[in-house]
Amino acid sequence: MALPGLKQQLQHLIESMVNEGILVEQQFAQVQELKTSDNPNFVSQILNDFCDGAETSITNLNKFLGEEQVEFDKLDTSIHLLKGSSSSIGAYQMRLATVDLVKAVDEKDKERSLEALKKVTHEYLRIQYKLQTIIQLENKMYDIESKPLLHDGNCAAGPSYTKDI
Amino acid sequence: MAELSPEVPVHVLVVDDCLVDRKIVDKLLKASAFKVTTVESGKKALEVLGMEEEKLDKPSVKDHDVNIILTDYCMPEMNGHDLLVALKEDSRMKSIPVVIMSSEFNPQRISRCLTDGAQEFLQKPLKVKDLEKLRSYVKPAVPVPKVGTKRKALVDLMPESNEAERRPCPAGVAVA
Numbered sequence: 346m347a348l349p350g351l352k353q354q355l356q357h358l359i360e361s362m363v364n365e366g367i368l369v370e371q372q373f374a375q376v377q378e379l380k381t382s383d384n385p386n387f388v389s390q391i392l393n394d395f396c397d398g399a400e401t402s403i404t405n406l407n408k409f410l411g412e413e414q415v416e417f418d419k420l421d422t423s424i425h426l427l428k429g430s431s432s433s434i435g436a437y438q439m440r441l442a443t444v445d446l447v448k449a450v451d452e453k454d455k456e457r458s459l460e461a462l463k464k465v466t467h468e469y470l471r472i473q474y475k476l477q478t479i480i481q482l483e484n485k486m487y488d489i490e491s492k493p494l495l496h497d498g499n500c501a502a503g504p505s506y507t508k509d510i
Numbered sequence: 511m512a513e514l515s516p517e518v519p520v521h522v523l524v525v526d527d528c529l530v531d532r533k534i535v536d537k538l539l540k541a542s543a544f545k546v547t548t549v550e551s552g553k554k555a556l557e558v559l560g561m562e563e564e565k566l567d568k569p570s571v572k573d574h575d576v577n578i579i580l581t582d583y584c585m586p587e588m589n590g591h592d593l594l595v596a597l598k599e600d601s602r603m604k605s606i607p608v609v610i611m612s613s614e615f616n617p618q619r620i621s622r623c624l625t626d627g628a629q630e631f632l633q634k635p636l637k638v639k640d641l642e643k644l645r646s647y648v649k650p651a652v653p654v655p656k657v658g659t660k661r662k663a664l665v666d667l668m669p670e671s672n673e674a675e676r677r678p679c680p681a682g683v684a685v686a
Contacts, residue, residue, distance in 0.1 A: 372635055379537040387537065395530050422527070425584040429613045430530040433635045 348489050355482045358475065367472050372435030385490065389483040392476045395430050399439075399469050402427045406446075406462050410455065417453045424450060427465065439468040520648050521545040525555045525581035525593065526611075535580070535636060542641055547576070552588030552596070555581070561600055576606060577648045582634075583612035583619065591623055598627040607647040611636060 346354070362368035380387045402423040409419050424447055431439040442465040449457035522544050526532045532548045539546045549555050556562045559576065579597065583590035590610045597603040610623045613634040620631040629647045632640045 375538075375635075375637070376534065379534065379541065381537075381541075384537075387533075391530060391533060394533065398529060421584070422586045425613075426528050429528045429582075429584075429634060432613050433528075433531050433534050 346485070348486060351482055351486050351489070355479065355486070358478060358482070362472070362475055367436065367438045367468070367475075369435035369437045372433070376434055385487050386483070389480040389487075391434065392480050392483075395434050395436075396473055396476060398426060398430055399473070403462070403466055403469060406465075410459055410462060415453075415455050415458070417450050417458075420450050420458075436468075436472050439465065439472055442468045519543055519545040520645055521547070521575055521577045522644060523555060523558070523576045523579045524548045525550075525552060525579065525585070525590070527551060527582065527585045531582065531634070535641075538636060538638060538641055539644075542638060544641070544644070552581070552585060552590070552593035555579070555593060556596060559597075559603060561596070561603065578629075578644050579606055579608045580644065581608065581610055583610050583623070584614070591619070591626065594623060594626055594628055609644060609647070 359368065359370070359373065363370045376391055377388055384390075405423045406420060409415060409423075424443060428440060428443040428447065430436075431443060442461065446458065446461035446465055449461045522539055524532060524535050524539070524546060526535065526548070527550050529550075532550065536546050536548050547558065549558055553562070579593075581590040581593050588596075590612070594608050594610065597606065597608055604627075607629040608627065609630045609632060610628045611632040611634050612619070615633060623631055630643065632643075
């Protein structure tokens with residue numbers, strides 16, 4: 346697919362996520378605006394980091410909450426990482442779910458904490474699928490934009506003719 | 511307070527255990543022409559500032575290079591407030607402004623940080639306008655008149671500038 350088509354597809358995807366209420370447009374736009382020519386992969390990198398971090402945190406939380414005697418203090422780091430990163434990329438519903446988890450853990454309520462963690466996991470999976478699509482689109486756009494120009498008079502050959510994006 | 515000449519970018523030391531937040535804040539700051547160093551913990555921040563006892567001989571960042579410290583509050587082992595207190599208790603570091611950031615709005619936490627010396631408490635996620643405030647906390651240096659090298663050397667040696675006290679003298683370099 347050509348570049349304009351990919352950009353349109355990306356735009357539609359983001360709009361649908363905003364309309365669904367799972368993405369904060371302004372916050373995600375700030376992340377997109379940080380993409381520069383010297384770091385054209387920034388958006389896909391950040392989203393990959395977000396997904397990796399979220400999965401690690403959710404795994405840790407499941408492990409700690411699965412113990413018979415839950416040490417609630419151990420949950421703080423993972424919860425704050427989830428809350429912070431979801432807020433930074435604009436993952437709205439996931440952030441809200443994390444706020445509920447914070448309250449349950451503060452009250453040292455194991456049952457509520459487990460329920461809240463299920464909700465966090467659900468919201469993560471809901472957004473993760475769409476974020477992966479964004480990553481794929483970003484990578485395809487990068488592949489097209491970083492290809493050497495072939496249509497100018499000088500035959501493009503080798504890295505010296507690679508277009509800077 | 512750290513001083514800055516008009517041409518030199520403000521150097522921010524960013525402390526945050528969240529990789530996503532570190533990268534985003536790093537980019538935001540650089541997009542606004544700040545110089546940025548990022549670390550993942552309060553302990554690491556003390557190391558790069560040369561405050562950790564075991565690593566005093568070779569800090570990664572000289573204390574006078576960092577103009578302002580921007581730290582997350584919620585971090586394991588040493589949180590943002592712990593780091594703030596450690597910095598304010600150090601005679602070399604206490605003049606460097608410290609700004610705390612957090613995704614949580616906790617009035618008691620905010621009040622405690624401001625009372626204990628934080629310049630400001632910013633709510634995450636940060637916006638460009640938040641970062642522009644950082645510049646206002648760094649005092650610009652008084653311009654040194656360019657009237658010849660002799661006079662400039664005298665200004666450098668003047669005790670009231672505090673530069674001689676604050677800047678560690680590299681080994682083997684004699685001060686004229």
